[in-house]
Structure formats: C-alpha cells, structure tokens
Amino acid sequence: MNRIIKYVILDILKNKTLIAYTLLLSLLTWAVFSLEDNTSKGMLTLLNMILLSVPLVSIMFSTIYIYNSSEFIELLLSQPIKRNKIYISLFIGLSLSMVIAFLLGAGIPILIFVPEKAGIMMVFAGCAISLVFVSISFLSSISTRDKSKGIGIALLVWLYFSLLFDGLILFLVFQFSDYPIEKAMIVISAFSPVDLVRILILLQLDVSVMMGYTGAIFKDFFGTTMGLSITFLLMCIWILVPFWVAIRQFNKKDL
Numbered sequence: 450m451n452r453i454i455k456y457v458i459l460d461i462l463k464n465k466t467l468i469a470y471t472l473l474l475s476l477l478t479w480a481v482f483s484l485e486d487n488t489s490k491g492m493l494t495l496l497n498m499i500l501l502s503v504p505l506v507s508i509m510f511s512t513i514y515i516y517n518s519s520e521f522i523e524l525l526l527s528q529p530i531k532r533n534k535i536y537i538s539l540f541i542g543l544s545l546s547m548v549i550a551f552l553l554g555a556g557i558p559i560l561i562f563v564p565e566k567a568g569i570m571m572v573f574a575g576c577a578i579s580l581v582f583v584s585i586s587f588l589s590s591i592s593t594r595d596k597s598k599g600i601g602i603a604l605l606v607w608l609y610f611s612l613l614f615d616g617l618i619l620f621l622v623f624q625f626s627d628y629p630i631e632k633a634m635i636v637i638s639a640f641s642p643v644d645l646v647r648i649l650i651l652l653q654l655d656v657s658v659m660m661g662y663t664g665a666i667f668k669d670f671f672g673t674t675m676g677l678s679i680t681f682l683l684m685c686i687w688i689l690v691p692f693w694v695a696i697r698q699f700n701k702k703d704l
Contacts, residue, residue, distance in 0.1 A: 450534045453525070457542025461514065467550050470506050474554025482562040489654050492567060495559070496650050499575055500643055503551060504582045505607050511543050511586035512603040516596045536696050540587060547579040567653040574646040581642045581687045582607070587695040591702065614641045642687045645680055 461467055477498055485491035518539070525535045556572045563571070589602040618637065621630070638644045 450538050453535065453538035454542045454545075457539060458546055461543065461546040462549070464514075466510060467546065470510070471550045471554040474502070474551065475558065478555045478558040482558060488563050489567075492563060492571060492650070492654055495555070496571070496647065499555065499571075500578070500647060501611055503575055503578055504611060504643060507547050507579045507582035508586045508589070508603045508607050509600070511547070511583045512590050512600055513596075514543065515539070515587065515590040516599060532700050533696060536587070536699050540583070540692055543586075544580050544583050547583055548576045551575045551579050567650070570653050571650055574650060577684045577688075578642060578646055581684065581691075584688045584690075584692040584695075588691040588698075591695045591698045610641050610643045614644065618644075639683050642684060645683060649677075649680060 478495060481495050481498075482488070482491045485494065522535060522539070526532065552572070555575060559568045559571050562568070585606055586603055589606060590599045592602060593599050618634070621637070622634075638648060
C-alpha cells in the first residue's frame, strides 16, 4: 500500500499540469499581496480566486488522472492486493499531491503575508476544499467508464457548487425575503463545501458586519468553538462520504 502511494505521489508531482498549477497559484498569491496594501482586501480577492480555481483543478485533474490510470489499476487488480487498498492508496496519493501543490503555491505566501488566524484558516480551507473535490472526482469517475461522460459529470459538479448553488440561495432569499430564514440559511449552507469555506473566511475577516443581521447570525454560530467543530465535521463528511460511495461501487464493479 505504501509503495502504491509513493508511486502515485512521485508520478503526479512530476506532472507538468500540476507544476503549472502550483506556479500559477504562487504567482497569483504573491501578486495579490504585493499589489494590495490592505491584507484583508488581498485575502478577499484571493478567496474568490481560490474558490473558483482550486475546486476546478482538483476535480478535473483527479478525474482525468484516474481515467488515465485505468490500465495501472487493472494491473494492480491482477495482483494479490485487496481492491480497498488500491483505491485508498490512489486517493491518498492524489490528495497529498493536490494538498502539497496548494501549500507550495498559495499556502506559504499566505502565511508569510498573513501569519494570523485568518491566514491559517485560509490555508486550512484551501487544503480541505482540495480534498473534497478529489473525493468527488473518484465518485464521478467510477460512475461511468466513458471518459468524456466522467469529465462532464465532474465539470457539472464544479459548476453547481461554485456558481449555481449561490444562484439558488439568492433565489430563495428573494422569494422568502418576508420570512425570517436567516437560521435556515445556516442549514442550507452545509449542503455546499464551497459556501462553508466562504462563510468561515469572511467571518475571520470581519466582513460579516457588512452582511447585516444574517452576518450576525452566521458569526454567532460559525464564530463559536462548537460552530467551528461542526464545520470541521461537515468538511470531513464531504470528504469521506463521496469516497465511501465510490469505493463501494468500485468493489462491486466488474472491470
């Protein structure tokens, strides 16, 4: 199992796409903080870029890598190795590679410019969102053997969580603006890992003051130790559940 993880990590870290992703993250992060004197504004700009680029690259790169590794996976299946170990090793290798790429690209500059709670939270959020979308990529790739369909599913998932979900939230807010739905919004936000990360970072930057009563509700919940613990638990669920479903399908699938 350790040999498989080591092979996957070394293979991915030499990938030109991942190297380009790391360099691009690094360039954008250094540029944002160098051009912006106010670190809070820089963090907001960086947050928007991270919430769009990191999930997209994580889910697309992982999905394509899994499809391209189908022959390698079939070779491993011919050996006396349990299916669970193969898929878990592949997941750990991909996850560690994406986290390392994010830490080298964006994590180090963020901690240099913002060595505070907000910076640490941003780094944690970037790593967590990378793991979530790597996990979802396993589910999208195992759902169909057609590579184009699998990549299409992955792209639609990213589009839903990064763009469409916010549109649905705005629709609900306008439709039920006459009702006190602020507390319900906390529950609804749990159905999107991207929104959970966005709320956590915005609260660390005290932007919640600009969000009015809703921001106060979010701060009272997500700003507490219990709220942070629940958020951490929800992110773990978002990482583990898609992968658990994927590994169950993988164990039953006839390759």
